[in-house]
Amino acid sequence: MTHSNYQSWGRYPKATHTIAPLYWRTDPLPLPEDHSKKVLPYGMGRSYGDSCLNNGGTLFPTRALNHFLQFDSETGILTCEAGVTLGEILAFCVSKHWFLPVTPGTQFVTVGGAIANDVHGKNHHRAGTFGNHVLEFELLRSNGERLLCSPNHNQPYYAATIGGLGLTGLITWATLQLKPIHHRALHTETCPFANLDNYFELSNESDHFCEYTVAWVDCSANGPNLGRGLLFRGNHLKPEEVPKHWKVPSRNFRLPLNLPGFFLNSWTVRTFNQWYYQRQQPKTTLPILQDYQPFFYPLDSIQDWNKLYGKTGFLQYQLTVPAHDRSIIKNIFQTIANSGLNSFLAVLKTFGDHSSPGLLSFPRPGVTLALDFPIKGAKTFKLLDYLDDQVAEAQGAVYPAKDARLSPRHFQTYFPQWETLANYIDPRFSSSFWRRVTAQTSPTKPILTNTSPSENPSTQQPSTLEANHSPTPSHLGTESPSKPHSTLPTPTNSDKTAQDISQ
Amino acid sequence: MTSYPKPQKTLILGATSAIAQETAKLLAQHHHHLFLIARDPQKLAIVAQDLQVRGASQIHTATFDLNQFEHHDALFTQVTTQLQGIDIVLIAHGSLPDQHACEQDYSTAEAALRTNFLSTLSLLTKLANYMQNQGHGCLAVISSVAGDRARQSNYIYGTAKGALNLYLQGLRNRLHRNHICVLTIKPGFVDTPMTQHFKKGLLWAQPQQIAHGIVQAIEKRKDIVYLPWFWQIIMLVIKTIPEPIFKRLKL
Numbered sequence: 001m002t003h004s005n006y007q008s009w010g011r012y013p014k015a016t017h018t019i020a021p022l023y024w025r026t027d028p029l030p031l032p033e034d035h036s037k038k039v040l041p042y043g044m045g046r047s048y049g050d051s052c053l054n055n056g057g058t059l060f061p062t063r064a065l066n067h068f069l070q071f072d073s074e075t076g077i078l079t080c081e082a083g084v085t086l087g088e089i090l091a092f093c094v095s096k097h098w099f100l101p102v103t104p105g106t107q108f109v110t111v112g113g114a115i116a117n118d119v120h121g122k123n124h125h126r127a128g129t130f131g132n133h134v135l136e137f138e139l140l141r142s143n144g145e146r147l148l149c150s151p152n153h154n155q156p157y158y159a160a161t162i163g164g165l166g167l168t169g170l171i172t173w174a175t176l177q178l179k180p181i182h183h184r185a186l187h188t189e190t191c192p193f194a195n196l197d198n199y200f201e202l203s204n205e206s207d208h209f210c211e212y213t214v215a216w217v218d219c220s221a222n223g224p225n226l227g228r229g230l231l232f233r234g235n236h237l238k239p240e241e242v243p244k245h246w247k248v249p250s251r252n253f254r255l256p257l258n259l260p261g262f263f264l265n266s267w268t269v270r271t272f273n274q275w276y277y278q279r280q281q282p283k284t285t286l287p288i289l290q291d292y293q294p295f296f297y298p299l300d301s302i303q304d305w306n307k308l309y310g311k312t313g314f315l316q317y318q319l320t321v322p323a324h325d326r327s328i329i330k331n332i333f334q335t336i337a338n339s340g341l342n343s344f345l346a347v348l349k350t351f352g353d354h355s356s357p358g359l360l361s362f363p364r365p366g367v368t369l370a371l372d373f374p375i376k377g378a379k380t381f382k383l384l385d386y387l388d389d390q391v392a393e394a395q396g397a398v399y400p401a402k403d404a405r406l407s408p409r410h411f412q413t414y415f416p417q418w419e420t421l422a423n424y425i426d427p428r429f430s431s432s433f434w435r436r437v438t439a440q441t442s443p444t445k446p447i448l449t450n451t452s453p454s455e456n457p458s459t460q461q462p463s464t465l466e467a468n469h470s471p472t473p474s475h476l477g478t479e480s481p482s483k484p485h486s487t488l489p490t491p492t493n494s495d496k497t498a499q500d501i502s503q
Numbered sequence: 504m505t506s507y508p509k510p511q512k513t514l515i516l517g518a519t520s521a522i523a524q525e526t527a528k529l530l531a532q533h534h535h536h537l538f539l540i541a542r543d544p545q546k547l548a549i550v551a552q553d554l555q556v557r558g559a560s561q562i563h564t565a566t567f568d569l570n571q572f573e574h575h576d577a578l579f580t581q582v583t584t585q586l587q588g589i590d591i592v593l594i595a596h597g598s599l600p601d602q603h604a605c606e607q608d609y610s611t612a613e614a615a616l617r618t619n620f621l622s623t624l625s626l627l628t629k630l631a632n633y634m635q636n637q638g639h640g641c642l643a644v645i646s647s648v649a650g651d652r653a654r655q656s657n658y659i660y661g662t663a664k665g666a667l668n669l670y671l672q673g674l675r676n677r678l679h680r681n682h683i684c685v686l687t688i689k690p691g692f693v694d695t696p697m698t699q700h701f702k703k704g705l706l707w708a709q710p711q712q713i714a715h716g717i718v719q720a721i722e723k724r725k726d727i728v729y730l731p732w733f734w735q736i737i738m739l740v741i742k743t744i745p746e747p748i749f750k751r752l753k754l
């Protein structure tokens with residue numbers, strides 16, 4: 001059946017799919033008879049852009065693959081199916097004094113999704129990525145082969161699948177190493193910082209004695225306040241710190257409908273940001289005990305918060321750049337501040353130097369910044385295109401899990417390993433993202449005009465954005481995503497300035 | 504859910520159903536002693552392994568096609584010898600027949616009645632007597648809102664579930680004095696393999712939600728439960744439409 005119920009978290013771009021849910025890990029893949037139709041696993045759809053979409057093709061929702069296979073309460077080794085969510089794992093293991101080794105900012109993601117994007121969390125400086133803790137998994141390929149993948153078995157598939165964007169086949173189950181804790185609560189602190197230099201000092205210092213660090217930045221601040229924000233840090237409890245009584249926080253509420261698009265406008269965002277920063281003034285709070293739920297997943301208590309942005313959806317943008325030269329990230333903040341486009345949530349974190357086993361993993365030593373923008377037409381896309389160039393110049397990268405509009409040239413510059421990954425992609429698997437970022441680009445033409453309009457929304461005027469996202473199945477099968485074209489990067493257009501894009 | 508001093512003994516028929524699995528997960532967390540019955544041994548093994556990890560105190564399994572009524576006695580004997588007492592029975596198996604095929608061919612319609620009604624009648628005959636002698640327990644059966652009023656698009660399924668509702672009503676009346684609770688579970692639209700080809704909208708629920716409702720209703724010793732709760736209102740409205748009007752509707 002074809003329908004448009006399955007979207008990504010940013011609700012942009014829109015896509016239409018045939019849906020074939022998976023129910024049993026022992027079943028063969030329900031592949032479409034038409035070989036030109038591509039398939040893609042779909043977890044909780046918590047990726048923002050189009051990496052979990054396969055417009056015109058088939059999605060395999062994996063949520064019913066949610067069985068546990070094995071748990072050893074002595075070693076903390078858990079084997080479960082790939083559709084189990086991180087929240088379900090926590091609900092199971094926290095009372096047994098085990099915790100996820102790495103968790104992203106929401107618990108509503110599946111194990112398969114966490115592996116396919118090789119997600120990171122507030123402890124990247126200590127623990128690396130999710131993939132660092134995946135001991136092994138089974139990969140089901142479209143030819144029916146089941147590959148047991150680990151650092152010792154089928155290692156190239158192990159590496160290609162971690163951060164492999166769902167393209168190498170279906171992960172049916174995985175074995176994870178959990179980590180021991182003494183209690184569900186954490187010791188947490190909130191520390192304000194006045195500007196980016198302060199951030200770096202505070203964050204570097206905190207990383208020495210805190211397992212978890214992450215900062216929120218007031219993106220509406222400019223001038224001397226540029227880059228001010230709040231750093232959240234925390235540690236699990238030591239045995240002697242465990243409280244006698246603990247009240248588990250209460251239930252969630254759900255946003256029933258799309259709010260009108262104007263709900264999050266630059267005024268509300270600016271006001272919120274200022275209020276939120278000032279609320280915390282003037283200094284570091286005393287350490288408090290906080291339950292793991294609000295500490296790790298502040299947004300999870302508002303289900304469907306993505307609907308705050310209305311029907312058009314929104315864009316997330318997460319970049320990473322080296323931290324040794326602070327002027328790079330400062331310039332990026334300046335660009336955003338000058339653009340007048342406020343990000344409701346701006347999250348800053350310093351990555352550590354753990355390398356991931358994943359081939360196409362996003363994290364690398366440096367600092368990472370995640371932003372979300374309501375779609376304000378061409379202005380928003382222009383800002384992000386400009387940031388892409390700044391990131392490329394700094395030899396940084398943009399996170400595919402959050403991307404809906406990167407150009408092939410930028411993607412291929414950030415991830416030169418993409419051609420190696422292409423060797424391991426299953427011939428029946430593909431995604432909207434992959435088709436977009438591997439689309440053939442001509443080195444002679446400027447990058448923004450040579451992809452087809454329906455697959456590269458960044459070239460479009462706002463009024464045509466939605467209309468152009470009707471299904472475009474004709475491109476499926478005509479290209480061969482498993483053997484992408486090699487592309488020469490075109491020179492970056494460095495004479496654009498921050499001022500240009502603020503108009 | 505409160506935890507019990509000793510593990511409850513629970514028999515689940517149709518244990519590979521999505522709704523049954525989610526219910527069983529909740530019971531396993533509370534260390535129930537489970538007997539699982541399903542027709543597909545491979546799926547059954549996956550479910551049993553999952554429930555073991557989740558905390559079931561003990562698990563037995565047996566493979567039966569519940570439409571083979573001649574095996575129901577053997578099933579009953581196996582369950583009662585191995586479990587030695589039953590606190591809860593959950594009957595979950597069912598199938599959504601192709602309404603059009605049922606209109607063309609009696610044997611298709613009959614098969615739908617066997618799966619969705621007669622098999623339960625056959626199974627409960629012995630199980631109800633067993634519980635009556637035991638003097639406690641709960642018989643929880645998954646029916647459907649479709650049994651509240653038949654409509655052209657699925658009235659064979661509706662007929663089976665409607666007959667099931669009447670049967671359970673009578674059984675409840677009979678067993679009340681023996682302190683046996685008979686629970687009729689009426690889910691609305693649930694996203695499971697049975698409904699995988701339907702377009703899902705606002706009224707659809709996930710099997711996890713239904714499972715929570717089932718466990719709560721068993722605990723509260725309810726008679727009839729609509730899941731989610733709003734189906735009680737929807738069905739109330741649907742049932743009050745006068746037949747002369749209802750027959751004209753395309754439902």
Ligand SMILES: Cc1cc2nc3c(=O)[nH]c(=O)nc-3n(C[C@H](O)[C@H](O)[C@H](O)COP(=O)(O)OP(=O)(O)OC[C@H]3O[C@@H](n4cnc5c(N)ncnc54)[C@H](O)[C@@H]3O)c2cc1C
Binds near residue numbers: 048121166
């Ligand atoms: C509020 C919020 C906070 C977030 N915070 C972070 C964060 O701190 N750090 C971070 O790294 N990310 C973060 N993310 C992004 C999110 O963690 C990732 O996008 C994650 O991969 C989503 O998992 P999912 O189960 O929803 O997968 P989907 O989004 O549905 O799919 C993601 C990818 O996984 C593939 N996939 C899914 N299941 C399988 C399978 N069984 N086999 C093979 N491939 C599969 C899909 O094909 C797709 O390519 C956040 C997202 C949100 C909404």
Ligand SMILES: NC(=O)c1ccc[n+]([C@@H]2O[C@H](COP(=O)([O-])OP(=O)(O)OC[C@H]3O[C@@H](n4cnc5c(N)ncnc54)[C@H](OP(=O)(O)O)[C@@H]3O)[C@@H](O)[C@H]2O)c1
Binds near residue numbers: 517
């Ligand atoms: N989904 C809904 O919208 C909905 C709404 C109202 C009521 N219900 C009822 O809920 C119950 C559970 O269904 P579900 O939604 O969870 O769907 P499901 O996952 O498809 O479960 C149906 C189960 O019945 C089993 N079954 C069918 N015929 C059988 C037989 N002859 N012997 C043994 N097992 C048999 C199936 O076994 P296999 O796995 O081997 O096929 C399957 O496990 C059913 O009674 C259904 O009528 C469902």
